[in-house]
Amino acid sequence: MIRDITLGQYYDADSVIHRLDPRVKIVAAFVYLVMIFFVRDFIGYLFVGAVLAAVIIASGVPLRFIARGMRPIMFILLFTFLINIFMYRGAVLVRLGPLSITDNGLKQAVFIALRLVLLIFGTSLLTYTTKPMALTDGIESLLRPLRRIGVPAHEIAMMMSIALRFIPTLLEETDKIMKAQQARGADFESGNLFQRAKSLIPLLIPLFVNAFRIAMDLAMAMEARCYRGGEGRTRLHPMKYRRSDAAAYVLLILFAVLVIVQSRGLLPIPMLWEV
Amino acid sequence: MRIEVRNISFSYNPGQPDEAKILDGISFAVESGTFTGIIGHTGSGKTTLVQQLNGLLKPSSGTILAGDADITSGKVPMADIRRKIGLVFQYPEYQLFEETVAEDIAFGPRNTGMPEEEIEARTREAMKLVGLEYEQFAGRSPFELSGGQKRRAAIAGVLAMKPEVLIMDEPAAGLDPGAHTAILEMIENIRKETGCSIILVSHNMDDIGRYCDQVLVLDHGRLVLSGTPDEVFGRAGELASYGLGLPSGRALIRRMQALGAAIPEEGILTEEQAADAIEAWWKEKR
Amino acid sequence: MKTFISIEGLVYDYPARTPEDQPVRAIDGLDLHIREGSFTAVLGMNGSGKSTLAKCLNGLYVAGDGRVLVDGMDTADDANVWKIRSTVGMVFQNPDNQMVSSIVEDDVAFGPENLGVPSEKIRERIDAAMKAAGIFEQRHRKVHLLSGGQKQRTAIAGVLAMQPRCVVFDESTAMLDPQGRAGVMEIIEDLRRTGITTILITHNMEEAVRADRVIVMKEGRIILEGPPAVVFADRRQIEAAGLALPASLTVRDELIKRGIPVPDYILEMDALAEWLVRTAEAGEPDDED
Known part of the structure; x- marks a missing residue:
């Protein structure tokens, strides 16, 4: 899947x-x-x-x-x-x-x-x-004129690129948690709409907790690699x-x-x- | 409960041009009450294999018998299979979700719809097996526990189903040495107390050598070696070609052999056994 | 060799989560000096404060009391923070959670980009870093399709591309399989040969034995330190710290119990095997060395 x-x-x-x-x-x-x-x-x-x-x-x-x-x-x-x-x-x-x-x-x-x-x-x-990085760079560059009216161009671009990067990671995580709860008899497939929504709790809570954990780890790793926003950043692939x-x-x-x-x-x- | 796996294969996108064969013609049996180890380097198919055993994944071909029931036939209710064959995933603490430890452990039994008294009895029993004091931990939030305690609580959540077979995927991963030993001892103790059989997936050859009755070696989705630990670890060259090593004690004896010492390696799986063999050899030598 | 990192009276508290809670003391008055070019292993059970210590080394956490100097720069001084972080690189435990970019080489370039390195120079730096970390062949691949070991190599390359003088490995081998671990250990040995200071936080005793110096932490303090031979000789303290002996030393102890006088300086399995065979052949163990 x-x-x-x-x-x-x-x-x-x-x-x-x-x-x-x-x-x-x-x-x-x-x-x-x-x-x-x-x-x-x-x-x-x-x-x-x-x-x-x-x-x-x-x-x-x-x-x-x-x-x-x-x-x-x-x-x-x-x-x-x-x-x-x-x-x-x-x-x-x-x-x-x-x-x-x-x-x-x-x-x-x-x-x-x-x-x-x-x-x-x-x-x-x-x-x-x-490539996600190029996509972000592009969005950032196109949004730059809007910075004057307070649009956080770099931050938006960075958030998008991180979201793209973590889609596969979070999907894997979802799959893992789902299987683990199924192994304890959780049933995600049957019942009416209300029951089904309720049955998602054992999936969603760990998923949120893990997503926060990932976010904390990532923020730490980014800071350790001298990330400080868009100011003064250069690019591996400069746009021309x-x-x-x-x-x-x-x-x-x-x-x-x-x-x-x-x-x-x-x-x-x-x-x-x-x- | 005995488990018998007969010639199972598993692929993603079977029949498609991008078919990815993960398991290929695997057969083995796990006798009731025994301790089986599964080893193989990352990507060899270990995790996929154990997910077949409790029906989370269905083999593309082949059959799996749990006791007398063919769980691949589609006629056995999945809930029964998952109750009897418990699976503890890697880093199981990441699935905790309830407000209290006791509620989280009760999640499995509650899914089977048993009466409340039975659920509570099972929760208490499971917590006792993993060494979490009921009075102290039952009402606490699982998210407040230490790493080792979270792991125990998560394992208890599977034990509360009273499985007849308990599968554990790297149960000691990421723990410090003290907690590592404690978890492995706990698993062995669970086997003795409840009589369930254990299937342990591990990279740690010392653990495999110390606890297992039977070892299965996977490589690229195939079962390439199986037997008692002594038989499997007797094929050091073959294991090395699959990227696998030996228990430390056995490795030491092999090293001494390579240096010309006439010392037998048969039966050596732990550090103590290695020391005994070296002592005998030393006395003879001098 | 000169002192590269010097820590004096370091105290670090995690802030209280709720107003009723007390702050949690993670580091409780710690002194430590690390020499340039050395390889230090830090051991201790979960919650002993070793990961917190790691994060104090490059200013991710700032000392509540006492001070941390990196090459003479105080980590508490905001003016130094970026210089310190590029000087002391850090590789974390979870290989997935430290990748910013989806493609290997883009991720490796993240550090130099943040430092404002000119584009042509970034290319040179990341190529060198990816070669040193053994991930150059995979540079165009997506990170989520790599193995754990390859992901960790990518993370290491990302740190090396900042051209640090010190690399801290914060349990970077914990989530890897034996091959992945061995790969990271090889890189550490390579870094050491090029004069880079390395600090390895680990639960794996076999890895710790290979360091110049081992530090054992418990409850936010250093309870034991010295060369591996000295540290692992103190069985009582090792056990008290929730650790175990490396397998080689477990066997050595067992042998000594059985009357085979294996000397203290034998730490690794290979050395033990050699000593045993050589001494048995010679017939006079007590006169060895």
């Missing part, structure tokens, strides 16, 4: 995408995220999907690997799909007792599922192709924009413009299944 969790982890490869400046990738991920919400018809999704596919291919991260990261959120995906499919009025396609699936419902459900998949694939591609980064920004702008123009119906192609 633990081995399946690849979401939010780095995939080591040497591709065009991996070599891009982290700031470019963060900005791109952000713009991409916003653009997904601009899209209003199937052609738009097709276009965004094609661009994402091209980037995935260029990144050299195997699709199987990215898809595996989807597994933990499969449930949410299915849930939102099912909720949406019954929610909209329109021409009835199938009737299931009191519920009915309409053309609008189907369209909405498919689009929302698509949106979620594109969202997760796109944003996880950022962490797959960017190169020509490929500039090219990436140009492509990004082009992408955004195309999506916006298309979603407003300003292109000489008709909208398909617009919502």
Whole structure:
């Protein structure tokens, strides 16, 4: 189970995408995220999907690997799909007792599922192709202008990188505690919602206690290695924009413009299944 | 209760291109009331193997018999198996969660739904076995105890289930030498008092040599050697190839042999036995 | 050789957890001088104050009373704190909980980055440090996929990259398997050869025997100190401190009980085997050396 969790982890490869400046990738991920919400018809999704596919291919991260990261959120995906499919009025396609699936419902459900998949694939591609340290450096550098209005740029970035670092450690810990309590007859799987929530106490308390212990240890280790915040820190990999980064920004702008123009119906192609 | 493991294998992602074989065709038996040691370097599959024995993980193939019941058949209720085969994980103190020591120890019995009087009796008994005074410790928070006491409380939590087989994964890890010896003596004492069999996973060859009736050696998921400690530690060269050493006393005798001393190593597992053998050899020599 | 760390009358209290509680005294008036380039082992049962002592050596904890000088710098003086922490590096017990970064070389670079070392120089430093700690081949791997021993090597490299003159190992071998332990001990021997002062806090007597000097702590005080041969000769105090003898000395004691006069200077198994075989062949044990 633990081995399946690849979401939010780095995939080591040497591709065009991996070599891009982290700031470019963060900005791109952000713009991409916003653009997904601009899209209003199937052609738009097709276009965004094609661009994402091209980037995935260029990144050299195997699709199987990215898809595996989807597994933990499969449930949410299915849930939102099912909720949406019954929610909209329109021409009835199938009737299931009191519920009915309409053309609008189907369209909405498919689009929302698509949106979620594109969202997760796109944003996880950022962490797959960017080392956590570079990611933090990038976020910190992008947030730096906001420091003047009191945004703790360095601290936010450091917290994120530590969170990414400790995902596998905490998952392992969870697995261990769960098994240990199961060995004492704990049952995490049966009973109603209330019983199940209660049965999580033997898991959650040790997990919190251990997380605090880890945090104390880590804080001590960081101090021992002369950590004193962002002031005066240098970097093993200093960030420097190169020509490929500039090219990436140009492509990004082009992408955004195309999506916006298309979603407003300003292109000489008709909208398909617009919502 | 006798445990028999017949040709079990275990993989993560079986049948997939990234299949990872953790255990490969392992067979052995643990007789009732005996002390079995499992050794092997990190990643050899020891921890995975012991988790198969009480059903936390299911083997990909093969069968495990606990007494007469085939626990891999899916017909035996898991709760029964876990009650009869207790497993104490490494650093068990990290699973303590209740407000008091007594409540934490009672967690296992309470899960089986037995009456309150029985639960309390078991809690008292388990605390006695691990050497925690009931009056002194029952009402205290487990988080206030010292490291060694926490470990004892956690072990008591498994003992309260009255297991017929007690599996311990590195029970003395991280303890100081005094506490280390005390924990091992406690385990041996539990075996004598309750008649349960013990399976000890350890890196410490001195402990293995001193307490075990049977030793299993794992390497890359395979059972590569098994037998009495004397038989297993007689294969020093083979053990070295798996990254494993000998009990100190035996190692000393081997070292003396290498220097040309004609001194037999058979039967030497502890420091005292080594000293006896050296004494006999010394007297003969002089 | 000159004194590198000097501790005089050190007292350290852990603050009370609740207003009704008393502060807990962890170090209770401790004097200790450590020479540059020496290898010191610190022993004592859980709760004897040895880990607290370790944290006082680089200013993580500041003396409540008395003082700790590192190369002449007082750890209580805020102006010295970063200089002291880069001079006295520390490797902790739990290999997982001291890694900041997900990738080996990024983690090793954390210290030099904090010190403001220029980027090109960081690369040089971390490469040298990773080679010294035997983790260079793994430099691009994710830390959570390493073995315990490899994680601890990464932590050691992270400390060496700060180019310390002293490294404190705070029970750094406790959670490792025998191979991992042996690896850390080899690195300690290497550091010692390059003149770095090493302090090893451990429960493992076999490791302690290899030090120049052994310190035994109990209830926040040093109750025994000296070369291993002298310290382990005091059976009564060793037992009182909740410790055990190294296996070699247990056998030696057993042999002496059985009338075989093994001399005091024999500390390690190999030496014991050699002495026994040589003396038995010679036939005159009492005249040895």
